[in-house]
Amino acid sequence: MGFVDESYEDIFACFTPNKVPGKQPWYLEGFAVAGAGWLGDRLSRSFHDLPQRARYLFKTEDVFYDVDQVPAFDYAHILIGNVDRLPEAFLERELHNSDEEFAVVKRAFGMQEKDVRNDAFDALAKLLDADQRVFSA
Structure with a gap:
């Protein structure tokens, strides 16, 4: 299962x-796809036997989701590590009981300068990381 085009023809990276x-x-x-376009033609002329398709998966179990297993979530990564990607309305709703965290949310979304905005989100992430009540809901 390497890279393929819309016709499931192998795609090769060509180096010079x-x-x-x-x-x-x-x-x-x-x-390029072998034989397609100038680079594909050059590829076909340069190699008698093209490399075998790369295989990344070896068992069908690796492809399908096992519905009998319980998923494990890394809430810190999902929420704290990506707090700047969460919608403002979601953060306001979830943090309305914490004056400090709510104020930082308002400050972060109110900033236009990227560096200042990032600093505010970093401060919010630190507050959330220190406040484990966030994950108790």
């Missing part, structure tokens, strides 16, 4: 030797 001294020995020329 770099002639620039002091640089990496190869550079990416592009992606």
Whole structure:
């Protein structure tokens, strides 16, 4: 199960030797399907046997979700680590009982400067990390 196009033809990354001294020995020329387009034609002419398709999965169990298992959630990663991606209305609703956290939410969303806004979200993440009551609901 490597990369394939819409017709399930293998897609190959094509590299060319770099002639620039002091640089990496190869550079990416592009992606191609064997025999399609100029790069695909060059690929077919350059290799008698193309590499086998990469396989990332070896068991069907790795592909399908096991509904008999209980999912484990990393709430700290989902909520605290990505607090800047949560909707303002959600944060306001969930944090309305905490004056300090609510104020930081309002400050973060009220900022236009990216650095100041990020600092406010970092402060909110630290507050949430210290307040385990957030996860008790």
